[in-house]
Every structure is written in structure tokens, then in C-alpha cells.
Amino acid sequence: xxxxTQTPRHEVAxxxxxxxxxxxxxxxxxxxxxxxxxxxxGLELLSYFRSKSLMEDGGAFKDRFKAEMLNSSFSxxxxxxxxxxxxxxxxxxxxxxxxxxxxxxxxxxxxxxxx
Amino acid sequence: xxxxxxxxxxxxxxxxxxxxxxxxxSDSASQYFWWYRQHSGKAPKALMSIFSNGxxxxxxxxxxxxxxxxxxxxxxxxxxxxxxxxxxxxxxxGYKVVFGxxxxxxxxx
Numbered sequence: 680x681x682x683x684t685q686t687p688r689h690e691v692a693x694x695x696x697x698x699x700x701x702x703x704x705x706x707x708x709x710x711x712x713x714x715x716x717x718x719x720x721g722l723e724l725l726s727y728f729r730s731k732s733l734m735e736d737g738g739a740f741k742d743r744f745k746a747e748m749l750n751s752s753f754s755x756x757x758x759x760x761x762x763x764x765x766x767x768x769x770x771x772x773x774x775x776x777x778x779x780x781x782x783x784x785x786x787x788x789x790x791x792x793x794x
Numbered sequence: 795x796x797x798x799x800x801x802x803x804x805x806x807x808x809x810x811x812x813x814x815x816x817x818x819x820s821d822s823a824s825q826y827f828w829w830y831r832q833h834s835g836k837a838p839k840a841l842m843s844i845f846s847n848g849x850x851x852x853x854x855x856x857x858x859x860x861x862x863x864x865x866x867x868x869x870x871x872x873x874x875x876x877x878x879x880x881x882x883x884x885x886x887x888g889y890k891v892v893f894g895x896x897x898x899x900x901x902x903x
Contacts, residue, residue, distance in 0.1 A: 683837070710889060721895030722882065729889065770838070780826045780845075783891060785837040 681706065685771050685786035692793050697759040700789045703752055704773030712772040712783065713737075713746050713756050722770070725756065761793045796823045800883055800894035808902055813870040815897045817883035820864070824885025824892065827859055829868045832880040832896075841881075842868075873901045 684703040692698050704711050713725040726746035727735040737744065743762075748754045758765055768790050772783040799818045807813050815829075826845055832838040844850050844859045844866075856869045866883055878901050883894045 712891075722893040724891075727889065734889065780843065780886065782828065782840045782843065783830075783838075785839070787835070787837045 683771055683773055683784050683786035685769075685789050687789055688787065690789060690791045692761045692791065694763060694793055695760040696793075697757065698761055698791065700756045700758075700769050700771075700791070702754045702756070702771030702786060704754070704771070705784050706752065708773035708775050708784070709751070710774040711748060711754050712774075713754070714770040714772065716768045716770055716788070725769075728754065758791075761791075763793045766791055766793050796820050796885065796887075796890075796892050798883060798885060798892055798894035800881075800897050802897060803895075804898040804900070806900045806902060807873050809873060809875060811873050811901075813873045813877070813899060813901075815868045815870075815881050815883075815899070817866040817894050818864055819866070819885055819892075822861060822864065823887045823890075826886045827857075827866050828884040828886070829855075829857060830882040830884060830893075832882065834879070838880075838882055873899075875901050875903050877901050 686701045709730045711728045715723045725737040728748045731748045745757045768788040770785050770788045772785045774783050797820045801816045828843045829841040830838040831841045842857050844857050847859055847861050849858045854871045858867045880896045880898050882896045885892050
């Protein structure tokens, strides 16, 4: 079974650029999460979708971060414009709706460096 | 909003030692409790979970939950170098999953 696939694995951007990160969840999973991971803050929720509907948009991340779920098997996270403080690993995770046990399946992440 | 404190932040133990990692939740909102393990540069992966008070053992790993004290722990018996990773605890209630900031474990050969 394919797990969660994230691309690109590494991205280097200049300050002010627009970047788009992509995620393919586990086939059949209806819940999709975007997290940002840093050593200082740990995992921070950016967005949460259930059956393609945006359920949570991560509050503080609203202004420059936009996640979309174009279909049940593909999601994007757009950061516009990027700032150096956005340098982090962006993790996508999916889970099976109806089993609210908290088991998330993560991708290996997209490491973003903003210069 | 619920938050989770993990301790210690980092830990170095010799191979063969018993290791204990701890989490404390700020309230009782969570229903399921998980430990995730993340090797460097890899995806976090679910390790073990527990729903009710008590202990659960799988191989060298034991988790313990005390809902009254909001305390959740992971114990590793006979720690191996391959156990070196970032360990994240998580609690879930409904769709919400809250993570601790992690404990970085290094097991020295």
C-alpha cells in the first residue's frame, strides 16, 4: 500500500517567493492534515480537511498560508509570500474518517528553506 | 486549547538501559493517547496507543496512562541504537490531535 507522498522533499526559496507543496494521502483516507515542524515549536497544525471540506485553518497561519484539497487524493499548501521564518519541515498526514483514534499516517515531509 | 508537555527534551542512554519518556496533558479532553516515533529525516510513525487507564506492553515497549493525573509515559526496555529518534506523544478527542514537542532520544552503543 502506498503511504502519504509529499513533493518536493526539499525546496529553497528567496524571501517573497510563492511556493507550493503537494501531498497525496493514503488511498481511501478522508482526513488530511498539514503540519509545520520546527525544533522550537514542534508540530503546529496548519490545516485540516475532512472529506475535502476545510474544518480548521490553523488560525495564526491564515494570512500567508493556504491549503486546498482539489480532490480526495491530492492537496496543496501554498505559502505566499515566503519569509525566512517559514523555514521548517512541512508534514502532511492522513487518517481514516470515522475512526477518531488519532492514528495519523505521515509523509516524510517537505523541507523548506527561505533565504 | 489543550497543550502537552513532554519531558525530558533530550536524553542520552547507553545501549541496554531502560528509558522512560513522559507526557503531561493540560486537561482531560483527549480520549486516545499515542506515541509516535520519528527517525531523522523520516515520517513520524505511530508506535503504540492506549484508550483507558493502565498499561500496555508490546515487545520492549510499555506505555502507561493515568487519566486522573493526566500523565502518559513510554518505557523502553533494553534500549537499542535503532531506538534513537524523536518521540512524540499525542492525544486525540474527535478529530483534534494535539502533539507534544517531543523527546529526542540517543542510545549510545
